[in-house]
Amino acid sequence: MTIKYHTLGCKVNAIETDRLRRDLAALGFDQVAMDDPAEVIVINTCSVTKQSDLKSARLIRSALRQDAIVIAMGCYVPQDLNDQVLVIPNQDKHRAAQLISDHVGILDRSGSILSEGERTRSFVKVQDGCNNFCSYCIIPYLRGRERSLSQADILREVDRALANGQREIVLSGINLSSYGNDTDTDLIELVEIIAQREGIDRIRLGSLEQVIITPDFLQRLKNIDAFCPHFHLSLQSGSSGVLKRMNRHYTPEEFLDKIDLIRSTWSDATITTDIIVGFSGETKEEFQETIDFVRRARFHKVHVFPYSKRQGTRAALLKDLPGDVKKDRARQMRQITEAIQAELLDEWIGQAVEILTEESYGYTRHYLPVYYDDELEPNQLVMMKITGRKELSLHGLPILQNH
Template identity: 45%
Template sequence: MNKKKAALHNLGCKVNAYETEAMQQLLEEAGYEIVDFSEQADVYVINTCSVTNMADRKSRQMLHRAKKKNPDSIVIAAGCYVQTKMEEAKLDEAVDIIIGNNKKHDLIPAILAYEKDHAQKESVTEINHRQSYENLSMTKTAEHTRAFIKVQDGCNQFCSYCIIPYARGRVRSRSLTDVLTEIQALADNGYQEVVLTGIHLSSYGIDIDDCLLHLIEETAKIEGIRRIRLGSLEPRIVTEEFVKAIAGIDKICPHFHLSLQSGCDTVLERMNRKYDTKEYEDGCRLLRTYFDHPAVTTDVIVGFPGETDEEFAQTKSYLEKIRFYEMHIFKYSKREGTRAAAMKDQVAEQIKTLRSNELLQLEHRMSKEYREYYMDKPVEVLMEEPVEINGKRYFTGYTKEYVKVALETAEDISNTFQTGTITERLSDDLYLMVEF
């Protein structure tokens, strides 16, 4: 008897990506053969996103694409879009099963129930009441060297532009034991680098009498794990106590994503962010005091409601002063259901585009400067995959600071650490390393 086939598609953040892989593992354990989303399958799982109106639209498009690919298939809409737009999803003829956040562990029972009577099934909880952490886990991931570990869900911040607290609910932390058990299993399967991630990672532990620092310290004790990266952090967690402690952990990668959003205090206040530019700058100074040339990356929103030319100029000047390795630039997108959507003085799209282009040029310049620092310097790289460039075979990987490096070799050196000196730039984001 042929195995049933399942295909999955992920939209959105690293937490969504983790959950998609966990659902894939559930399907594999239930006997499904996993195929590419472009192929015909018996079951399609779309882990949706709702961070913007565009994300909602993309989620609907993927659901319809799946049903068109195989009209007899079971199409499952999971995640944030159905959590925030459940009534809309229920009316969509392409959708057979609806699974909200905190219910993705119900995937297989939901499929079995649908197969009995082919009536649309829902598994959605009222996410805005405090729930326990949904226990999904993995022993392998799609990446062969780096594993993302979801340790926390939900957010209590309620930034004025963001729908996520309504889609993901309040902060819920995974138990320390569960996290460490999963990381140990991944280490046993050969993974040497883990990335601790969550919807609001800095809040880890506040609901279970624990904290992110303790989680990091315990993760560092796991044999086989040689690198620990952190997902996006809120600036206010970057205290001297925190930075000094993690600087004493050799396995920590000096690669920190500190969410900024604006370099202007009046805009930050309208965004309902919980810090100002001085606090943010103090955090960057601490990181650069305790780590040698750390990679500091960030997010910036341009064209937030009411953002004047002067406020934008302040942001640009501030970004130049802080000097980031990478910046993710977003044009503000009005999100129904948020306070910012109802604010006056919405910025014209053409102005957002001009401002975005200015910051993208700045980002390109600063990113190049950061990478150039490592020219002629020794580095250690965890190798990931082979590539061919101008007829030559290389293996590429990343330094602890997340600088992408290539080493010319005919050998398979995946998931090995290689040391050498960076000698030249192969492309905008790829540098050549020569072994010692």
């Protein structure tokens, strides 16, 4: 599948396009030159001035004329093209590669993108749609109600990935936790069935909602050797008032209980999350509640998003906070959560971990990135001793080569 990228605006956009380019290359997308036709065109838009809006809109329209699948991300949201363009809201940017490959996978009936590319891990879509209607999110309107893929289709995809040599299966969905609600099964049952497939080394779960975390769910995961103890649980805010306005049905205390439950099952489980700061009407006190929350929860990584209004959602009718307040809160939140992330990474120094090699780095079972200097074949499980940390990544030495 060929792809090209247009990036407008700030450095953050440039960095994000770069990351997306890498992720999609790993999923088998081939980048082509700007002048060449591409099957997929990604436009990372900007909305800082009226001019940027116009330029973003122009690029989107020109891409549509090229008979390509058009993806718009970034701060400019096209108002009238929702049925022709996949719009990735800012709060979903971190999983843009997954959303794009899902979207293209749906349109590309041959499903060929899933069988190409040099990859170690395969994202297997098991679910689509969402019934939650969080007040800031457009996805339920764009993707429709929850529906689970059939077990036969999922297992076919898993087997294809394993036959391709991919060792890690990541189960993903728009609202993965709801898998099976419509087909009288559930996610844990699916994981147990997939774990029995021949040749599977690692099973990972995509983003989960806290409601799925129960003692039974965790215990059954713990019994699965291939399961990787990394939980991405969407928090969004640590303030009960904001959570209510977001239409998210849990309190910060309930969320903390779920974290405790995970940590009492695996003392070293990795727990990551997403937080939206500067949501409509977020007061200083409410923001402080979220800061207090992250200090207690100690997440291994937090994707911080300054709130960005999405037309067509209920929250878009609420009054927005000034841009500089949102920006400043995002900066503060990143500073705090990255300091915690660094402390938690330091706890791994000196330990032996298994990584699945990619190019010059690999991920541990806990989904921590480990860089290495040695020349190692990609797609191998290698034991490494963690020798140090550089910024927010670990550095390691293969144990066998250095005894």
